[in-house]
Amino acid sequence: MPANLTQQYKKAEDNYRRSETPEEELRWLQVMLAEMPKHKGTDHLQAKLKTQISQVKKNIESQKSRGSSGGSTRSFRIPRQGAGTAVIIGGPNSGKSQLLATLTRATPEIAPYPFTTKQPHPGMMSWEDVFVQLIDTPPITLDFLEPYIIGMLRSADVALLMIDLGDDSGIEQAKEVIDKLNTTKTRLAAESSLDEEDVGLAFTRTYVLANKIDVPDAAERLELFHEICPLPFREFRISANSSDSLTELRNVIYQSLDVIRIYTKDPRKKEPDRDKPFTLARGETLLDLAELIHKDYAKNLKFGKVWGVAVHDGTVVKGDYILNDCDVVEIHV
Numbered sequence: 287m288p289a290n291l292t293q294q295y296k297k298a299e300d301n302y303r304r305s306e307t308p309e310e311e312l313r314w315l316q317v318m319l320a321e322m323p324k325h326k327g328t329d330h331l332q333a334k335l336k337t338q339i340s341q342v343k344k345n346i347e348s349q350k351s352r353g354s355s356g357g358s359t360r361s362f363r364i365p366r367q368g369a370g371t372a373v374i375i376g377g378p379n380s381g382k383s384q385l386l387a388t389l390t391r392a393t394p395e396i397a398p399y400p401f402t403t404k405q406p407h408p409g410m411m412s413w414e415d416v417f418v419q420l421i422d423t424p425p426i427t428l429d430f431l432e433p434y435i436i437g438m439l440r441s442a443d444v445a446l447l448m449i450d451l452g453d454d455s456g457i458e459q460a461k462e463v464i465d466k467l468n469t470t471k472t473r474l475a476a477e478s479s480l481d482e483e484d485v486g487l488a489f490t491r492t493y494v495l496a497n498k499i500d501v502p503d504a505a506e507r508l509e510l511f512h513e514i515c516p517l518p519f520r521e522f523r524i525s526a527n528s529s530d531s532l533t534e535l536r537n538v539i540y541q542s543l544d545v546i547r548i549y550t551k552d553p554r555k556k557e558p559d560r561d562k563p564f565t566l567a568r569g570e571t572l573l574d575l576a577e578l579i580h581k582d583y584a585k586n587l588k589f590g591k592v593w594g595v596a597v598h599d600g601t602v603v604k605g606d607y608i609l610n611d612c613d614v615v616e617i618h619v
């Protein structure tokens with residue numbers, strides 16, 4: 287890998303990996319190419335990017351000639367909401383809908399027979415004063431994978447892979463999910479990344495949820511699963527129908543987003559708006575916050591005032607100031 291890729295490159299790469307449409311992919315690939323330092327050491331990667339750009343352009347063209355906005359693959363686009371997104375996947379009956387129901391106020395259908403869930407179902411999980419979007423999906427088997435699930439997994443912050451420990455067939459079914467996804471360009475991994483050789487191949491950070499741990503024999507089945515299908519993913523033993531068993535998972539999902547909360551304050555008022563913080567990626571700046579609020583704010587930004595752990599109260603800062611979790615910020619335009 288070439289050294290010294292800029293922060294902007296990494297940001298573009300992350301956006302590209304999580305693109306939801308080919309148009310978005312194209313845009314971020316072009317930013318990546320523009321940001322790439324141009325020297326001998328990056329020749330290889332530049333060529334890869336150019337190949338991928340022409341591939342994506344072809345996709346966009348063929349989509350247009352099909353005269354639709356992308357056909358069935360984009361038929362269930364769920365707009366991103368909240369501080370981040372976790373997609374729940376797994377075999378039939380593994381407890382995906384139950385997990386969504388326990389962690390959010392959503393009310394998906396839960397039933398002791400397979401293929402109850404035919405459409406993706408979003409819900410918002412609260413964590414302190416922010417929300418994380420969870421999406422319940424139809425089951426994945428060797429013969430059955432709704433194409434839009436691939437797009438959702440790609441753009442998600444984390445995938446939650448449910449394993450059904452309530453039944454002897456659960457292990458094989460979980461293996462099928464992994465095998466099936468390995469036939470696509472979106473795969474499960476311990477950490478999210480892009481493949482170094484094939485920039486079209488993306489990996490999404492995955493947690494294994496060993497579900498129905500309350501059922502007799504569940505622990506033995508889990509041991510068997512580890513032998514048959516050892517995975518380098520972080521694992522949680524849970525009962526999707528018991529909120530108590532989900533406390534650690536809830537925290538880790540939020541932490542995995544690596545976001546910070548920012549409370550804004552109207553300069554004319556005494557107190558900040560404590561109701562609904564903005565969430566930004568760790569490392570983002572005052573200018574990023576201004577952009578998030580309104581693009582005119584970013585354009586006309588004069589300075590900010592910050593109250594927080596890293597500065598004295600009311601410190602005046604410029605656009606490049608890196609914000610910290612729970613900072614209170616006044617934006618002056």
Ligand SMILES: Nc1nc2c(ncn2[C@@H]2O[C@H](COP(=O)(O)OP(=O)(O)O)[C@@H](O)[C@H]2O)c(=O)[nH]1
Nearest residue numbers: 379380381382383384396397398498525526527
């Ligand atoms: N004992 C037990 N049953 C569960 C648990 N989670 C889900 N179930 C049951 O498993 C069945 C399938 O659940 P569902 O959420 O519909 O699975 P999905 O097909 O993956 O969405 C239902 O009968 C649930 O009540 C759990 O943690 N323990």
Ligand SMILES: [Mg+2]
Nearest residue numbers: 382383402403
């Ligand atoms: Mg379901």
